[in-house]
Amino acid sequence: MIIEILLDVVLPIFVLIGIGAVMHRIFRLDLYTLAKINFYYITPAVVFLSMYQSEMSAELLGSVTLFYVLYIALLYGVSSLVSRRMKFSQGMKAAFTNSLLLDNSGNYGLPVNQLAFKGDPMAMSLQALIMTFQSLVTFTYGVMSIQKAKNGGSLKAALTGFLKMPVPYALVLGLVFHVLKMPLPNFVSKPLGYMADSMVSIALLTLGAQIIKYPLRLDRLDVYISVLLRLLIGPVVGFTLIMVLGMRGIPAQALLIASGMPTGVNSTILAEEYNNEPDFASQTVLISTLLNIVTITALISIAKHLL
Structure with missing residues (x-):
């Protein structure tokens, strides 16, 4: 089972990440353009189609929302305790918390989900929903925490961002079209399908190019603590909530796997944008992504067997 997961899910993902890293080394890819293609072109198409083809009931939607709210709240509590214990500065506390809360549910989580569940519409819908929630956290709490640490945050500026x-609008439109059972004309559905089909290769190539940008360092204890909490405690919290909420089957499996994603590149982007611990942020992204080879393999195996 583990060998099968490694060969069918994990290895293909890291081959594509590796190709992206090599290509960036050779050609110095334009990361800004790649990010825009992912963010404004591919991801909205994936989210719209996931919601449009969704088999998610209103009850399941509520359960997933409750799961995510509790999950983020508990991780925030863990981060606050560790930050206080480590006596982090205000800026470091913001960067540390972002490294736990802002995971890579988009250009890493969506491909993992698609390969692990072989494109199952229910699983993809759940991951798309988690990714949208993650975007909300990123551009509200994630931005405001750093702004506050640097020069005072603005809720209005964060909400405007x-x-x-495009992702929230794609999600809402997909749900509306799904609920109203509105058919998509061929000239719309075909392009959306082509755009969504490119997601795995382009998203992972982009991720490889992004993480190779930062040199690997192995001398920061705070990075290891963050990675430990992100890759091990995150799934433990996720598994506990799944049990408490009584979830089973594909929803439970998808949420457990989603709870074990590595730290998201957005944490580094925010750290660089506001010059707030960029080295720490980049190291957590790089090391957590590399170690996720082991942890995501174990998580997928546990999800398939126990849930």
Whole structure:
């Protein structure tokens, strides 16, 4: 089972990440353009189709929302305790918390989900929903925490940033079209399908190019603590909530796997944008992504067997 997961899910993902890293080394890819292609072109198509083809009931939607709210709240509590214990500065506390809360549910989580569940519509819908929630956290709490640490945060500015993103609108439109059972004309459905089909290769190539940008360092205890909490405690919290909420089957499996994603590149982007612990942020992204080879393999195996 583990060998099968490694060969069918994990290895293909890291081959594509590796190709992205090599290509960036050779050609110095334009990361800004790649990020825009993922963010404004591919991801909205994936989210719209996932919601449009969703088999998620209103009850399941509520359960997933409750799961995510509790999951983020508990991780925030863990982060606050560790930050206080480690006597982090205000800026370091913001960067540390972001490294736990802002995971890579988009250009890593969506491909993992698609390969692990072989494109199951229910699983993809759940991951798309988690990714949207993650975007909300990123552009509200994630931005405001760093702004506050640096020069005072603005809720209005953070919400404006969130409302400029295409993903929430794609999600809402997909749900509306799904609920109303509105058929998509061929000239719309075909392009959306082609755009969504490119997601795995382009998203992972982009991720490889992004993480190779930062040199690997192995001398920071705070990075290891963050990675430990992100890759091990995150799934423990996720598994506990799944049990408490009584979830089973594909929803439970998808949520457990989603709870074990590595730290998201957005944490580094925010750290660089506001010059707030960029080295720490980049190291957590790089090391957590590399170690996720082991942890995501174990998580997928546990999900398939126990849930």
